[in-house]
Amino acid sequence: MKYAIAVLKGDGIGPEIVAEAQKCLDEVAKRFGHEFAYREALVGGAAIDACGTPLPQETIDTCLACDSVILGAVGGPKWDGLPAEMRPEKGLLGIRKELGLFVNLRPAKLHAPLADACPLKPERIADGLDLVVCRELTGDVYFGAKHRDEDGTGHDDMNYSIAEVERIAHRAFRMARQRQGHVTSVDKANVLETSRVWRETVQRVALEYPDVAVDYLYVDNAAMQLVLNPGQFDVILTGNLFGDILSDEASCITGSIGMLPSASLGETNLGMYEPIHGSAPDIAGKNKANPIATVLSTAMMLRYSFGLAAEADALERAVERVLEKGCRTGDIAKADERVLGCSDMGDAIAAEIQDLS
Ligand code: ATP
Ligand code: MG
Numbered sequence: 001m002k003y004a005i006a007v008l009k010g011d012g013i014g015p016e017i018v019a020e021a022q023k024c025l026d027e028v029a030k031r032f033g034h035e036f037a038y039r040e041a042l043v044g045g046a047a048i049d050a051c052g053t054p055l056p057q058e059t060i061d062t063c064l065a066c067d068s069v070i071l072g073a074v075g076g077p078k079w080d081g082l083p084a085e086m087r088p089e090k091g092l093l094g095i096r097k098e099l100g101l102f103v104n105l106r107p108a109k110l111h112a113p114l115a116d117a118c119p120l121k122p123e124r125i126a127d128g129l130d131l132v133v134c135r136e137l138t139g140d141v142y143f144g145a146k147h148r149d150e151d152g153t154g155h156d157d158m159n160y161s162i163a164e165v166e167r168i169a170h171r172a173f174r175m176a177r178q179r180q181g182h183v184t185s186v187d188k189a190n191v192l193e194t195s196r197v198w199r200e201t202v203q204r205v206a207l208e209y210p211d212v213a214v215d216y217l218y219v220d221n222a223a224m225q226l227v228l229n230p231g232q233f234d235v236i237l238t239g240n241l242f243g244d245i246l247s248d249e250a251s252c253i254t255g256s257i258g259m260l261p262s263a264s265l266g267e268t269n270l271g272m273y274e275p276i277h278g279s280a281p282d283i284a285g286k287n288k289a290n291p292i293a294t295v296l297s298t299a300m301m302l303r304y305s306f307g308l309a310a311e312a313d314a315l316e317r318a319v320e321r322v323l324e325k326g327c328r329t330g331d332i333a334k335a336d337e338r339v340l341g342c343s344d345m346g347d348a349i350a351a352e353i354q355d356l357s
Pocket of ligand 1: 075258276277279280281282288289290291293331
């Protein structure tokens with residue numbers, strides 16, 4: 001099959017890590033007989049420099065014309081002084097809005113060869129750690145009306161409509177079917193009305209997925225369970241505010257920031273895939289960045305936008321293999337380990353894809 005992919009390299013280490021991800025994708029294409037046609041476009045600081053805006057219309061048009069979007073990272077000290085509306089990060093928010101992306105997926109997975117980096121005691125991760133936080137992106141207290149009274153009291157209106165909860169719940173249950181078949185819905189239904197709407201709606205949607213196990217946790221308990229026994233989770237389904245906090249908590253228990261992928265999805269198959277880390281200006285242009293988060297993001301693209309499960313598995317397995325063989329970029333290397341550059345890591349993963357049986 002032929003797929004069109006919008007490639008938004010962005011700033012800092014963005015171009016380096018995206019190049020390695022494309023290298024690996026090309027190997028997958030060769031092996032499985034697909035064609036990936038890349039269409040580059042500008043976003044973030046690179047777009048500000050070239051066009052005076054972090055998200056040119058041409059970039060939006062390119063994304064909409066493609067089957068998926070790969071994004072490197074945006075931002076850097078060069079653009080820090082700009083007014084909020086002109087910041088590189090606005091480009092990302094803009095793409096999410098233009099593409100109608102309402103769910104953010106952040107998998108947190110512990111790679112056995114890197115288990116040392118996990119800050120939890122080994123007995124806490126005896127059941128492993130392979131979960132995905134499925135966070136609603138467009139509603140909740142972040143987007144409700146905001147105002148201040150004359151006496152200085154601040155207000156943020158928190159709201160969730162049934163339709164907003166339904167669409168993300170369906171996404172989460174469908175995804176659970178492609179994983180371990182277990183959804184944990186997280187809310188604060190003992191005190192919040194939005195959370196009662198959330199829970200009732202998820203309970204109703206769950207009836208349509210009798211093959212998926214579902215349970216419900218209050219967010220305070222979920223935060224605690226994540227560090228006590230993260231192996232109990234598969235898909236964590238939650239709102240914008242709780243998802244913001246829990247996804248950061250989930251990432252930090254895996255160790256390295258350079259290993260973590262993410263996806264933003266909407267109603268259609270078109271999604272945006274990017275590493276969770278930033279543009280890392282301190283190591284940009286030095287061939288030091290870890291490309292694995294970006295490579296694993298493209299594996300999510302193969303799985304969730306293109307429905308290519310075997311291809312996604314192959315890419316993920318290739319990453320596991322290079323880690324088992326001891327390949328390390330600086331961020332995941334221990335003192336005595338040999339350090340590979342960004343492009344060497346990409347080469348190693350690509351070679352592994354060729355060799356997979
Ligand atoms: P942002 O605000 O965009 O999230 P940030 O400055 O908060 O940016 P990062 O850009 O993610 O965070 O960088 C945080 C630290 O992690 C830096 O020291 C950076 O070098 C390191 N880092 C981030 N991504 C990688 C990567 N892929 N490989 C190696 N190191 C990385
Ligand atoms: Mg940051």
